[in-house]
């Protein structure tokens with residue numbers, strides 16, 4: 001039997017398990033998937049929890065609901081990968097030898113990387129919304145908050161879903177308007193980027209939305225520490241921004257297992273060929289999703305597009321053929337902009353988000369780089385698509401390669 005081990009049963013790992021279980025001959029292949037948690041979190045839903053739109057139960061389902069029947073599943077923390085020996089060591093010292101490995105261990109927040117972040121005010125006046133715990137704590141806080149200075153701060157790039165902090169700012173504007181205290185809430189978006197977003201054209205459009213919604217933007221602010229006593233964030237060059245509540249997007253890092261295995265960069269992301277999705281260092285190791293060091297967005301949509309490419313290249317590799325499929329960095333993100341509207345962006349490594357219609361050229365129904373109600377419905381529908389199609393590795397009506405059709409230059 002040839003052995004394939006998939007590490008991580010989040011978005012990317014689950015899709016690959018479904019695709020490859022279907023494709024590989026069961027009499028020749030043993031596929032094993034490993035994850036530490038039984039629960040699958042729909043992470044895009046974390047955004048809505050602080051504003052009471054979703055609760056915990058709206059974003060969780062058992063991981064096993066999405067595995068093919070009779071899958072070989074191990075629920076355990078992964079201690080170490082030993083790529084020279086082609087084996088994985090689990091927390092309980094179980095050893096899993098492999099012929100091929102797919103790493104899908106994702107990324108997570110590391111707030112303790114910033115001095116003072118997890119001191120006295122953590123989950124009292126400083127919150128994240130990138131974890132279920134942070135999002136739920138913030139929901140409780142907002143229920144009774146009477147207003148003041150709300151600072152939303154990105155620590156450093158890359159982060160998962162780089163539009164999520166902007167969406168948070170837009171939803172905060174909506175939420176406090178609905179609660180009749182918008183005039184008492186001073187919303188301040190503070191980012192290390194030169195503008196509102198990573199890509200210049202979209203950054204201009206999204207920056208205009210911030211000012212239209214009376215959200216102050218401070219760019220090129222690189223946080224060095226949090227002063228818990230004065231309730232201020234402090235940049236490396238000693239600029240200070242006061243807050244009553246700080247919503248931080250802490251440093252995002254790959255899992256420690258990558259560091260323990262000596263397989264990552266300084267943020268524990270795995271060096272990965274940006275086109276083939278094979279590890280740069282090991283021929284029989286592939287990487288998908290947030291665990292990669294690719295310059296694409298860290299997003300579920302990206303993991304899904306990557307899965308098509310990885311599937312083809314994996315099948316080529318095991319059959320000794322050249323890997324012909326090339327990932328182009330395609331990302332597709334609905335941006336919730338508040339008051340029942342949304343914006344859509346579609347881009348790849350080389351082409352930044354452009355205006356136009358999507359997915360049908362000239363028809364839509366979604367509009368690129370424009371705020372519409374239909375885009376909001378797209379965002380809402382994404383959760384259903386995620387549970388019912390995306391995780392199961394089923395075809396979606398969007399090509400894994402970005403198309404220029406329908407886009408205006």
Ligand SMILES: Cc1cc2nc3c(=O)[nH]c(=O)nc-3n(C[C@H](O)[C@H](O)[C@H](O)COP(=O)(O)OP(=O)(O)OC[C@H]3O[C@@H](n4cnc5c(N)ncnc54)[C@H](O)[C@@H]3O)c2cc1C
Pocket residue numbers: 007008009010011012013034035036037042043044045046047076077078079104105106107129130131160161164255256257288289290291298299300301302303333334
């Ligand atoms: C607030 C927020 C909003 C978002 N919004 C969007 C959005 O609107 N659209 C979008 O496309 N994407 C969005 N994303 C991003 C999206 O959720 C992720 O990019 C996607 O889930 C990445 O999939 P993955 O498989 O790489 O990692 P994950 O789905 O995170 O899976 C990683 C898995 O590996 C397991 N694992 C890691 N280390 C170990 C270990 N040592 N031992 C055992 N198991 C381990 C974890 O338990 C986990 O199950 C958002 C994310 C957040 C946080």
